[in-house]
Amino acid sequence: YERASATQCAASCAQILDVGMQPLITVRDAAQCAELPPGTLVEFWNEGDLNGFTKQHLMDMWHVIDVCDARGLKCYVGASPSGLHYRGFQLLKQFPWASIPKHVGCSIHRYGEGTPNVITKWGAPWYTFGRTQPIPWKFRTDEVHHLFNLIGERPLAVTEFGYCSAHFPAEIQAQFVKQEREFWSAYAEVLCIYQALDGPSNVCE
Numbered sequence: 001y002e003r004a005s006a007t008q009c010a011a012s013c014a015q016i017l018d019v020g021m022q023p024l025i026t027v028r029d030a031a032q033c034a035e036l037p038p039g040t041l042v043e044f045w046n047e048g049d050l051n052g053f054t055k056q057h058l059m060d061m062w063h064v065i066d067v068c069d070a071r072g073l074k075c076y077v078g079a080s081p082s083g084l085h086y087r088g089f090q091l092l093k094q095f096p097w098a099s100i101p102k103h104v105g106c107s108i109h110r111y112g113e114g115t116p117n118v119i120t121k122w123g124a125p126w127y128t129f130g131r132t133q134p135i136p137w138k139f140r141t142d143e144v145h146h147l148f149n150l151i152g153e154r155p156l157a158v159t160e161f162g163y164c165s166a167h168f169p170a171e172i173q174a175q176f177v178k179q180e181r182e183f184w185s186a187y188a189e190v191l192c193i194y195q196a197l198d199g200p201s202n203v204c205e
Contacts, residue, residue, distance in 0.1 A: 003028065010035035024159065024192065026080070030063035038072035041190065043107045043159055048079025049091040058094060065104055076107035076157045076190075084110050084143050089150070097151045105155030105189070108147070112161065114168075114176050116183060117141055144187050157190035 004012075009025055009032050016023040017037060024041035027033055033042055044064050045053060061077050068075035078095060081088030088108070113119060117140050137143055147156075161184075163176045177193060184191050 004032065006032050006034040006036075009033075010037065013037055013040050024157075024190065026159075027064065028057070029060055030067040033064060033067040033071065033073060036071060036073055039074070041074045041157070042068050042076065043080055043157065044075065044077045045079035047082040047109065049081050049087045053079045053091060053094070055094075061095075065101070068104075074105070074155075076105040076155070076159070078106040078108060078151065080107045080109055080159055082109050084108060084147060089146075092147075092150055095151075097154075100154075102152065102154050105157055106147075106151045107157040107159045107190075109160035109194075110158055112140075112163070112176065112180055112183075114163070114172075114179075116179050119143065140183065148187075155190075156188040157192075158184055158188045159190065159192045160194040161191065162194045 009027065013023040013025060013036055022039075022041065023037075024043060025032075025036065026043045026046045028045060036042065042064070044061055045051070045057065048057070057079070065075050065077070067073070077100065078092055081091045092106075092108075119138055119140060137146065161180050163173045165173060168176065181191060
């Protein structure tokens with residue numbers, strides 16, 4: 001819904017609420033939040049490290065926060081980097097975290113390696129993709145601590161994680177997803193698997 005109208009965004013959220021689920025919607029500007037029902041989770045931008053996030057978009061963030069506060073919406077900023085790799089952290093460093101209110105959360109994407117804590121290259125081309133500089137840690141716990149040192153103590157939403165069936169059989173997917181839930185339960189208030197329904201077997205969707 002990055003380019004959807006306010007009415008389209010609100011209609012989608014209403015459908016989700018009607019079936020007793022929690023809507024989370026990705027927006028690019030404050031106008032898209034104008035009709036959202038209270039309690040909606042709002043993620044500002046999607047994978048800004050891949051989709052041209054600029055200083056002007058950073059200015060737009062303040063308007064999104066103001067509208068979310070006025071309408072009783074839960075806001076997450078940070079432009080949802082595609083991973084906690086070098087490029088992802090460079091994106092997060094653009095945000096003035098010390099000036100952003102503590103009730104405003106941060107959203108990220110993080111596709112794992114299939115291990116509970118150790119960072120490896122095995123099975124994780126989506127992690128090494130975009131890592132143009134070496135990282136100074138070997139454990140995911142250190143990675144998350146580095147994240148919180150940057151963004152401060154605030155709510156965290158992991159709005160994409162998952163393991164594609166193009167690479168892993170269903171039973172291994174289930175094992176890895178359980179590991180991810182257990183890992184993030186100590187850090188994140190929102191965890192979204194992407195996605196339950198895979199596309200063709202030769203694509204990672």
